Amino acid sequence: MQGAPSLAVHDLTRRYGGFEALHDLELEVRPGECVAIVGQNGSGKTTAVRTIAGLLEPSAGRVEVAGAVVHTEPSGIEARAAMAVVPDSPALYPDLSVHEHLELVAIAHDVAGDDLDARIDALISKLDLADKRDARPGELSRGMRQKLQIACALIRPHHLLVLDEPVVGLDPASQQTLRDLLIEAKRAGVAVMLTTHQLEFARGVADRAVVLADGVVVADGPYDEIVGGAITAGLDSP
């Protein structure tokens, strides 16, 4: 976990009207490192992910991905190229198939080559979606739609992978597959940032835990040290 951070968040504040959802968030994630953001509902996790992903504008502060500032153009384009995001609720085109969603991502990110079909097939096989290759989102379960979103993030190269509650709707086998994929990504030098309620899932994947409460970081340290006690005490979400 050496080198410049893949994600650097400085003094990030986000307000909705007069309500401050995030206050002066400082965060760095280095290549090959996985940071889990944990906290109760309303603690600011999704706001943090959406702001880092460029879907929300910060009220103050700066987000840099691979050295490129996310919220200004044209550096935002570079930042978006280096970052893959899995949102908390899948938003898919109702009239595109699983395969076509992945094709679209490849075209938009300029990574569609002659081997695209083979890459897509390999990825959807890994995520157990091979028999749903031509299915549309309406024919997929919540968990399958979530896996498709994950596939869309993984089909293209990235420095940083951001996942918001990635295991919601996934069965235990799929959770294990996702865990393996994240470990594989870390080994390839990808920085991973995820939010989750399911503390046990992140065990073995996350190196660090950042605990958010009311938009403020209240703890930041090794995952097992910070969260291990809560898992042992059975405070993990089922």
Add this chain to the structure above:
Amino acid sequence: MTYAARTDPSDRARAVRGFLRARRTRFRPTAYQIYATLVVGGISGALAGNAVSEAIGGSLTAHKLLVFGPVVLFLVLLAALRFGTWQGPVGFSSPDVGFLLTAPIAIAAFVRPKLDQSLLLGAAVGAAVAGVAILLTAGGPGSVGLGRALGAVASLTAFAVLAVAASWLVESSRRASGLVRRASPAVLVSAAALLAISAAPSVRALGVWSGPWGWAIAPLAGTSGWPVAVALTVVAAGASTILALRRAGAAGAEVFLARAETRSGLAASAFSLDYRAAALAYRSALPTRMGWQARVPRPRAPRLAVLWRDATGLLREPSRFGWATLFASAATVEALTHPGRAIPAGVAAVALYFAASFLCEPLRVDVDAPDTSALLLSWPFGRLLLAHCALPALALFAVTGITIVATVVAGAAGAGALALIPTVLAPIVVVAVLSAALSARRGGRVDEKLLGRLLSLDPNNPGGAAVLVLWLIPWLLATTIIVGGALLVIGTAVAHHRAVAPAGAVALGVAGTACAVLAGMARGSKRPDR
């Protein structure tokens, strides 16, 4: 690993759009659908044309154009600006935001084609409106002449383009959005002032030359100097279009994400005929302002709890009071300045109902979550509903009373109008408030039984449409009949210089009886089942 794009971003944006165009399901109407659309469109078009023709008294005279044209276009421009605060001419779906706007392509590359499309659509609508207006002109299209007709088409087309461009400028700027929302009540007052100016022959020219809303009317109305007005409209439209196109990349993904979420919320609510949820979805699209937390001194008597809660809510959301004041004072002025005329009396009643509706929001919140009020206040629902009517009734009585005094002082109504305040004003206001509250009681949803009945209505049976209207606006109809009727009775006596006291007694009797009946219905209301 490299992330440098191999192809030009705008080429990639084009490739993405091409991919989506080729893969996405397109609606291909059948021959029957085209036939049915043409028949229904033709019939509705003829009916609408007839209605427009009736509304303008058969044809568009230069006088009507000069009096009403500027204010109508002024309101159209305001509507376009308001539309920009929560939707606007450029929209993306939620998947578009997730897949396209997070791709390493400049957002402007996706915004620009949609903006171009909206500007073209605006131009087409403007030209079509100009065509219809020329057809409806007094004396027929021949009386306008080719030059003025071309001028009218050019100016109304340019005005429509200007409205679309302005709407995008609002959509793409958070600051402009906030400004438009805050300034809207003042702009509505300006519209009233514009109408007053346009109605006065001595200063009418001011209305025509006051801005693009007046310039666009000039060629059709035959105002002297109309070619200058056309040129001004075209220049204004051109400038705003250039500015809008330059700002194609000004809006970030957040703008479109919020709008996409609102649109899908609205679509879901419309599909289930839940207009309360639709209103909440619309409201959630507006930025929250929590800077000032006003406090009202806590009452000692428990029976004042709801009044205290409503007063606190009103102070923390003053725009509701602002809109209610605007509607209530407009209703009062309309009724006082057009005594004895049915349509102004009806319009005044409708405006008073809407004013009351703005003030009944805390009741709607209790209906949204009936368990909350059941837990916090162990009152029967009917008592809660009546308690929520107290503040709206007091506020509307104060606003309408002050407006009556102001209208009399301004000389727009006789001193006799002051007699309304201690007599029929209170029951009239209470009827409007109780009706709005009884409407809010339903929570803006169609229950399953009624939905079943509505769906089983025979479209060939005109009674079916009546049932639908009665379901949608029963309390608005009740207010229009009762309040409009009372105003008409008194106004007729005033207009024909008859004895006002007996007419006032009749109005008081009608409104008072209605109050008693409506209050009884409110008291007997059951807590909605959610």
